[in-house]
Amino acid sequence: MTEQTVTPTRCGMVSIVGRPNVGKSTLMNHLIGQKVSITSRKPQTTRHRIHGIHTRDHYQIVFADTPGIHTGQERALNRAMNDAAVSTLSGVDVVCMMVDGLKWTPGDEHVLSLLPAKPDVPVLLIINKVDSLEDKAELLPYIESLSARYPFDAVIPVSALKEQNLEQLEKALVERLPEGDFWYDEDQLTDRSxxxxxxxxxxxxxxxxxxxxxxxxxxxxxxxxxxxxxxxxxxxxxxxxxxxxxxxxxxxxxxxxxxxxxxxxxxxxxxxxxxxxxxxxxxxxxxxxxxxxxxxxxxxxxxx
The missing domain is CATH 3.30.300.20 (K homology (KH) domain)
Structure with missing residues (x-):
């Protein structure tokens, strides 16, 4: 009688950070398959850190969708939003920095500067909206230039809205989660009321x-x-x-x-x-x- 191999369960926290309006909430919603975080074309629509829970047979990913990190902190609301986002750069199992196609801006530069120089957890670069790139040949040198600037554990191009390459992203996240029991019930989608x-x-x-x-x-x-x-x-x-x-x-x-x-x-x-x-x-x-x-x-x- 052969012994059956038991697949260990994995569970952990994944933070999605980036400047405003790069598609963080859309990405989380499409990975989970349900609308957990609100979206609009207006920057800084997300204000709170919202946990979205994605459960499959052998793993549970707890996503921390965050407000866009921005430099303007003139109001208490702006400071609260930034603090909610920056706080997820520590105490998580994987960090995903998300950018909008090839549009590298001072806002992206600011987010990059906040990442730890020697990360103690994997940091993935997620390049969103690649479906709208006019010249796909520009993508590879762009990836190489950013990889030379920061020790990203992986670089994954996706289209969150069109759900392109999300399976590869999900697989990359699961591989980097620690083994452990689920934190939430299997049918729970968020920790918010x-x-x-x-x-x-x-x-x-x-x-x-x-x-x-x-x-x-x-x-x-x-x-x-x-x-x-x-x-x-x-x-x-x-x-x-x-x-x-x-x-x-x-x-x-x-x-x-x-x-x-x-x-x-x-x-x-x-x-x-x-x-x-x-x-x-x-x-x-x-x-x-x-x-x-x-x-x-x-x-x-x-x-x-």
Whole structure:
């Protein structure tokens, strides 16, 4: 009778870092196969460190999706976002630095400067959006030039949106995870609460609706969550800093806030798999994005 080889389970934390808008949240969502982190074309959409959990038979990858690392730290909100991202460069099992195709910018240079000179964990370079490269022949010399500047453990070109080369990336990550038991239940997708996820869904709809019309001084606070027999009642306040922002957010005869509410309700219903009655209103809270106490009450950490 032959002995069966038992495949050891692997589990660990993988941090995804990079400048704003390189596709970190999109990558995590597509690797997990579910929308865990909100996305938009607007830079710095992700504000919190969000853990997405990807479980297969013999491994569990806990992704830390982070806000884009940026140099502007004039507000408490910016500092909190940067701290959330930079904190994941240590205490994890693998670091993935993500860049946008061949567009190397001062922002990428800044992220590279934050990586440890002699890393004690593998650091992978993920080159995103390679499907949009006009001349693929430029990719190899680009990889060689960056590999000469930092001891990346591997360089993997992908398209997060088109799901190109994600299997190779996932295999590379699993090979670098330590052996160990799973941290989370196999059907768990994130360590965040449903209230947090609902607030993020609402904020995503605000960001997508408004584009550049209202800056980053917008946040969402879920004030009521009641699960009835058939319907979940949710009330949430959208916080802005100025009266003009409130007017833009509400829109002509309330049409814009109505659209935001409809789109958010549909996504929240898919998330919690039951009917939702969603009530939204807009509050003016002047200076919240530069107020450490207000940020803590909204779930942002300001360790400085």
């Amino acid at each position: 449903l209230r947090f996820m609902a607030a993020e869904i609402i904020r995503e709809k605000v960001v997508r609706q408004l584009g550049q019309e209202v800056p980053h001084q917008v946040s969402v606070e879920v004030e009521l969550w009641e699960d009835g027999p058939r319907v979940t009642d949710i009330s949430a306040a959208i916080l802005v800093e100025r009266r003009g922002q409130k007017k833009i957010l509400i829109g002509d005869k309330g049409e814009r806030i109505k659209q935001i509410g409809t789109q958010a309700r549909e996504d929240i219903e898919r998330l919690i798999e039951r009917r939702v009655m969603l009530n939204l209103w807009v509050k003016i809270k002047a200076g919240w994005s530069d107020d450490a106490r207000a940020l803590r009450s909204l779930g942002y950490d300001e360790p400085r």
